[in-house]
Amino acid sequence: MALAITPLTPSGFGAEVTGIDPTLQLDEETFRAVEQAWHDHAVLVFRDLAMTPEQQIAFTRRLGPLHIMVPLQYNLDGHPEIFVVGNAEEGGKAVGMRRAGMGFHSDGEDKAIPNAGSFLAAVQVPPEGGDTIFADTRAAWHALPRETKARLAGRRARFSRITLHHVHYPHLPALTDEQKRDRPDVWHPIARLHPRNSRVALYIGRWAVEIEGMAEAEGTALIAELCDVAHRPEFLYRHSWRPGDAVLWDNRCTQHCATSFDEERYTRRMHRTTLEGEAPVLASVAAAVAA
Ligand code: OGA
Ligand code: MN
Numbered sequence: 001m002a003l004a005i006t007p008l009t010p011s012g013f014g015a016e017v018t019g020i021d022p023t024l025q026l027d028e029e030t031f032r033a034v035e036q037a038w039h040d041h042a043v044l045v046f047r048d049l050a051m052t053p054e055q056q057i058a059f060t061r062r063l064g065p066l067h068i069m070v071p072l073q074y075n076l077d078g079h080p081e082i083f084v085v086g087n088a089e090e091g092g093k094a095v096g097m098r099r100a101g102m103g104f105h106s107d108g109e110d111k112a113i114p115n116a117g118s119f120l121a122a123v124q125v126p127p128e129g130g131d132t133i134f135a136d137t138r139a140a141w142h143a144l145p146r147e148t149k150a151r152l153a154g155r156r157a158r159f160s161r162i163t164l165h166h167v168h169y170p171h172l173p174a175l176t177d178e179q180k181r182d183r184p185d186v187w188h189p190i191a192r193l194h195p196r197n198s199r200v201a202l203y204i205g206r207w208a209v210e211i212e213g214m215a216e217a218e219g220t221a222l223i224a225e226l227c228d229v230a231h232r233p234e235f236l237y238r239h240s241w242r243p244g245d246a247v248l249w250d251n252r253c254t255q256h257c258a259t260s261f262d263e264e265r266y267t268r269r270m271h272r273t274t275l276e277g278e279a280p281v282l283a284s285v286a287a288a289v290a291a
Contacts, residue, residue, distance in 0.1 A: 035062075074094075
């Protein structure tokens with residue numbers, strides 16, 4: 001079976017990879033083709049995989065250094081590189097983080113060094129619900145009116161877990177003083193330059209609370225407007241999971257959002273490997289306005 005990359009949307013945002021070893025032990029040429037497809041399409045879908053945790057870790061590591069999620073509470077026993085998402089329990093104890101990722105975001109946007117990419121594999125999924133929606137933030141930036149681009153170019157937004165933790169995670173305990181010290185607010189460029197291809201993406205998300213140089217109310221209104229643009233239907237790909245699926249996404253030029261499912265009836269268990277990132281790079285005013 002030959003490797004094929006098939007776009008999932010008319011714009012080419014997201015693509016499905018077929019004709020590939022289901023354990024993802026790829027020869028160099030195939031790996032390079034997959035990596036290139038990832039940079040082109042930003043989201044890659046694989047179906048019918050049969051990876052062990054070791055194989056998932058080994059494949060992800062070829063894309064860059066891995067990030068280990070801390071605290072280690074939801075990392076797979078013996079494989080701290082794998083972060084478990086979902087409501088699965090073992091011996092009456094949660095093995096994964098419940099209701100992770102409800103609300104559009106990119107992974108690590110509330111940290112000084114956000115994660116470059118994430119690779120999420122479905123181990124067990126509900127028969128209905130629990131889809132993941134991906135948004136194309138290169139297209140979103142491109143779609144902004146020129147005046148808005150000019151207004152935002154060169155500016156940063158403040159992302160605050162401290163302000164919004166209880167809003168996004170009402171079911172989790174409040175942050176302790178120590179956790180607050182560990183996750184101080186961070187400022188990131190709104191027009192973000194991709195380090196691999198110099199394309200500009202709109203970098204905003206559910207932890208953004210303020211825009212540099214703007215009054216608070218003006219900033220929050222603009223953040224809401226920008227999110228509305230990013231989540232227009234034409235910029236989205238919605239993934240309905242089957243066991244054996246895995247999705248690789250680039251956090252530098254996409255957002256994603258978990259959707260709900262009946263947690264009383266069904267179990268959802270996902271294994272995520274996460275790529276270490278770099279400090280986001282601000283696009284020049286000229287590049288941002290032209291993009
Ligand atoms: C994540 C995430 C969404 C989902 O793993 O980073 O946001 O649908 N997951 O599980
Ligand atoms: Mn996420």
